[in-house]
Each structure stands twice: as C-alpha cells, then as structure tokens.
Amino acid sequence: MARRPVNTASGVDEKLLAEATKLFAKQGFDRTSVQEIVEAAGVTKGAMYHYFGSKDDLLHEIYGRVLREQLDRLEKFAASEAPAPERVRGAAADVVITTIENLDDFKIFSQSMHHLSPAKQRAVRAERRKYHERFRSLVEEGQRAGGFRNDVPADLVVDYFFGSVHHLGVWYRKGGKLSPAQIADHYADLLITSLKETQ
Numbered sequence: 001m002a003r004r005p006v007n008t009a010s011g012v013d014e015k016l017l018a019e020a021t022k023l024f025a026k027q028g029f030d031r032t033s034v035q036e037i038v039e040a041a042g043v044t045k046g047a048m049y050h051y052f053g054s055k056d057d058l059l060h061e062i063y064g065r066v067l068r069e070q071l072d073r074l075e076k077f078a079a080s081e082a083p084a085p086e087r088v089r090g091a092a093a094d095v096v097i098t099t100i101e102n103l104d105d106f107k108i109f110s111q112s113m114h115h116l117s118p119a120k121q122r123a124v125r126a127e128r129r130k131y132h133e134r135f136r137s138l139v140e141e142g143q144r145a146g147g148f149r150n151d152v153p154a155d156l157v158v159d160y161f162f163g164s165v166h167h168l169g170v171w172y173r174k175g176g177k178l179s180p181a182q183i184a185d186h187y188a189d190l191l192i193t194s195l196k197e198t199q
Contacts (some may be wrong), residue, residue: 013051015041017065020058025104029059029112057193060120062066062107064127066102070095078134089188090193092161093136096184099165100172107169132158139195148195161191 021034034055038048052058077091097185099106114123136158142148164187172183 010042012043012047016043016048017058017062020055021062021105021108024059024062024112029055029108029115042184047139056116056120058120059109059112059116060124062105063113063124066098066105067127067131070098071134073098074131074134078138083147084138084145085147085192085195088135088138088142088148089192091138093181093188095182096165096168096174097180099168100180100183103169103172106166110166110169132162135162142195147174153192157191157195160194162185 016037019036020032023036032049032055034045037058038045038056041048052061073094074091077087077094080087080090082090109124113124116124136154139148139154139157139196143150143154168183178186
C-alpha cells in the first residue's frame with residue numbers, strides 16, 4: 001500500500017518513523033510489533049494506519065525517504081553548469097555524507113529488506129536503480145566530453161563505487177579518526193582518479 005498524504009502540521013508520520021527506526025535498530029524488524037511502535041510514538045493504531053498501511057510500509061519509508069533526498073540532491077548536482085568531473089565529484093562526496101548521516105536507516109533496511117513483500121522489494125530496487133542510473137549518466141557525460149577515460153564502462157564504474165558506499169555500514173564508526181567529510185573527500189577522490197585518462 002502506498003504511503004498516504006502527509007499531515008505536516010501534526011508530525012505524527014515523522015514521530016512514527018523515528019520511533020520505528022529506534023525499535024527496529026534495537027530489537028529487529030521482525031521482533032517489533034505495531035503496538036510497541038504506536039505506544040513509543042504516543043499515538044493510536046488508527047493514527048498509524050492513517051499514514052502507513054502496515055509495518056512493512058514503515059520499513060519501506062525509512063529507506064525511501066533517504067533515497068528520495070539523495071536523488072533530489074543528485075539532481076541539483078546534475079543541473080549545475082559546472083564541468084561534468086566537478087559535478088560527479090560533488091555528487092560522489094554528497095552521497096557518502098548523506099549515507100553516513102542516515103547509516104542506521106540503511107543498516108536497518110539492509111538487514112530487514114527480506115521481510116518485505118516481493119512487490120515492495122521490487123519497488124525498492126527500482127528506486128535505487130533510478131539513482132544509480134542518474135549517477136551513471138553524469139559519468140557518461142564526462143566520458144563523452146573527454147573529461148573521463150572511456151575504456152571502462154560507466155555502469156561498471158558506478159557499481160564499483162556504490163559497492164564501497166554500501167559497505168560503509170560494515171566498518172564506519174562515529175567518532176573515528178576520519179570525519180564524514182574527510183571520508184567523503186577520499187571516496188570522491190578515489191572515484192575521480194579511477195576515471196581520469198591514463199598518461
């Protein structure tokens with residue numbers, strides 16, 4: 001079921017998402033009941049079902065809202081008049097930072113996605129593919145303009161880069177030696193270096 005229109009004045013939907021995220025992180029999606037979520041959020045089940053048709057919808061939205069934000073931000077980089085290499089680097093650093101900022105959401109979803117219905121899993125993959133394809137189009141633009149090497153397929157470059165981004169949930173720890181911005185810069189530099197023409 002699709003998410004219903006949001007009543008931004010009440011903030012009930014955001015409260016439900018925040019409490020669901022905490023509970024899923026603490027005890028797992030499958031071990032968290034709808035009753036626990038509504039009690040933590042201080043609302044009724046009826047209020048929850050006004051915004052979310054099921055617990056599955058909450059899980060889907062935890063990931064979906066982050067992915068929509070990332071896609072919106074990517075579109076802003078894509079719309080810039082800067083040279084393609086600058087836009088790719090900016091977008092690469094940005095997706096690392098937003099992933100780290102929302103790392104709990106990503107980890108919860110990656111650990112629990114298999115609990116979603118097949119239809120919702122397909123929807124998630126389609127949403128993620130849309131982001132990757134938009135990112136790939138920026139790389140291809142740089143290749144056509146001569147700013148990037150074109151002997152490596154853009155889709156392979158993008159898959160390699162995002163494999164590293166998705167791996168952040170395995171090793172990143174808050175308060176480590178590198179700040180999110182520093183990690184983002186390193187990731188972006190590694191991507192751009194791999195795309196530069198060899199001398």
